[in-house]
Amino acid sequence: MELILIILLGMLYAAGVYLILRRSMVKLLLGIMLLGGGTNILIFLLGGIVKGKPPVIAEEAKLFQDVFADPIPQALILTAIVISFALTAFAIVLLKRVYALVNSDDLDDLNTPEEEDI
């Protein structure tokens, strides 16, 4: 399964990069989200994947009796997911405003006229 995950994250990165090289703002945003997803899987993988052993201590025990999944990558990823949602939400609304202003989804239309004078 690790190998599959490695391939998946490589594909996520590749697709993310491909999308941020496009001119559309929506694609740019989707690309950034894909890159974020790829990184999450990367961290998850490097913590070591364990099947069916969540890092939760059993009801009656005070310590882990058994092997357990690494809690640190999970904590990191949890944070990352939440923060990336903040980014996504803000970016979506920003895109909406930009579209309302310049009536385009094309990044190239955002170049201000002042810059061209230089």
Add this chain to the structure above:
Amino acid sequence: MLLTVLSGLFFSCLTIPFGKMLKTKWSILLPIVPLLLFAFFLTQIPLISSGNSLYQHINWISSLGVNFDFKLDGLSLLFSLLITGIGTAIFVYARSYLKGHRYYDRFFGYLFLFMAAMLGVVLSNNILLLFIFWELTSISSFFLIGFNNDNAESRKSAITSFCITGLGGFFLLAGLILLGNIADTFVISELIQAKDLILNHQLYPVAVIFLCIGAFTKSAQFPFHFWLPGAMKAPTPVSAYLHSATMVKAGIYLLARFTPILGGTPLWNNTLMIVGGITMLYAAIHSLFRIDLKGILAYSTISVLGVLTFLLGIGTKEAVTAASVFLLAHALYKATLFLVTGIIDHETGTRDISLLSGLGKVMFPVAIAGSLAALSSAGVPLTFGFIGKDLIYEATLHTPQINFKWVLTGLAIATNVGLVAAGFMAGFKPFFGKLPQQFAGVHLPYTSMWIPPLVLGVLGVIFGCAPGITGHLLTEQVAKNIIHHEITAPLKIYHGFNQVLILSLSTLAVGTLVYLMNKASSRKLAFIARFKALSPEQIIIGCGEDLLKISAWATSLSHNGYLRSYHLKIILFAEALLAYKLWHSGSISIDLNMLTQPGLYEIAVALVFVGALGIMVSTSSRLTAVVSMSIIGYCTCLIFVFYSAPDLAMTQFTIDTLSTVLFVLVLYRLPSFINLASRKILYRDAAVSIGFGLILSLIALKVWSEPITKDISHFYGENAYLLAKGKNVVNVILVDFRGIDTMFETVVLSIAALGVYSLIRLRLKPTEKE
């Protein structure tokens, strides 16, 4: 000693709150500060002249080797006396010179700052501390040159001088750090101990060159000399103080201070001799072509700085003694000449030497001061300048390179002839002859303006009449500090009728002749201006402008304004870097036993995942892309479920749903994707992204195959319940062990939420659009 340095900074700060008071009669307090400091240094003379040094050490940033190490020896004392003594004269003078000026308080603030910085330079025993003060002098000089900030020329000169000295400062810093690293100490007196180590180190030539560039830029040596004439845009007291008596000598000080550490090698001696020699002759000739009084003085100052460098380059006992005597003599007469020039400018409104004459009739004391200084500068017997000139010839005649004896002496003679004439032009010309009608109404300035130059001028004669005392008290120690040899020969007025005397007198005669024949006129100015295109000034400034063009071109090349091209460059660079590192980190070996077997569900999820990804990249419908995005999110969520991360799965599920809803709600009105790129570009981008994904996969494989330690995870696992009373370890980490991080994360989320809310509510008026 720390106090003497800090007092200047302290009073500089005081001019901010009490600036208004200074503009009234309270300004009488100003010269008291340098006067007290001068008195302090005077009381140190007995201690120093008996061969002792004064040390002070206060810890500052010990871990970096930067401490307040101060040392007062002969060399420092001579400079400190110059800084505070001439400083006192300047403060008295400037008080009247700038009376009623708009920035009166500011001027003295800068002047205090400069005095403190300059004292810091000459007293520091730590080279990094020295560098800090060195830069401070450049900065205060910048402010003082640009003091008349409504004048464009003045501002330009300030920037030029700052660029040149700042550039030198960089080199100096590099040189100093090199030295410090070689010897493993930043303390000057310890560096002297490590001289052998430094001389034999392979980086020695680099350190010497860097240090020399620092010193040459500061002391206006060829080809960096051109900032000094420009610096004459500063008010005259500043030119007298910074740009002739003290700051420009900081470079000389630096060379003298490092002679015991770096000196004595052919590289050192030849560099100083050649650069000093070129500078002194070049500037002496130039000074004869000027008609602006300050221009003449600026070029003759450069010439003298060249002489001093030249003498340090010869580096013999005689040469070093000559340098220390000439330094003092020059400071005295040149400051006087500048102050006299300031008076003339102040009273007549012109500095054009072809217009000025006969002023001695209306301002007699000023004429005396000017003439005394001119005599000293010419090296007429019984002035201090004479002693200096004598010693210079003594040094060139006794140089160890016998073959070059007459070359060096010839250079010195030619330079001195120029200096004699320049001195007469500045000190005699304006005062003698017929008083023109237009200056009939000119009168003597305030007493406080003509007293300082007169005192300095008279001092030149007193020292000249009793050179032995000066030599015993000061210059012998200075020379000893530079070459670490006892100086036995006392300074004398008359050495007997020998070669040196003949040379001195004939120089004087020829110089006077040149002065009499050299009629100032604007035609000569035009003549010399023809060579301007070849001057170092044009070349260096031209280089600066070309550099600007190159960087503008490079910026327009890399900075084309298209986000995707930036992305492309960043990613290509990252790929190259990562691939290189991956290539060099060895082969990847995977232990197949470590792999977990994928089940049927996992494989199914992975297939859906890949399919969604493919659709997302290729679709032209925005909605499809968003839906695929959410499918990818849910697949990730399932992977988290399979592999023991229920919290992650829940979060991912929630967030993914929310994102999709937001996307669809907010963006449903956008147009569908249009394919704007050509096929070629698409292939290129695809290649770049596949390469990136491949490299990342390989890195992930590599990292995964390396063993990792899980100490921290075990710590959390074991202590989650015992310390934090929680059983879900991930939650315990987030809200307890790393609680503050989570709190800030919440803050970030709140800020984003506020941003979203305000953007949605924002209603721009039609006029505000664009």
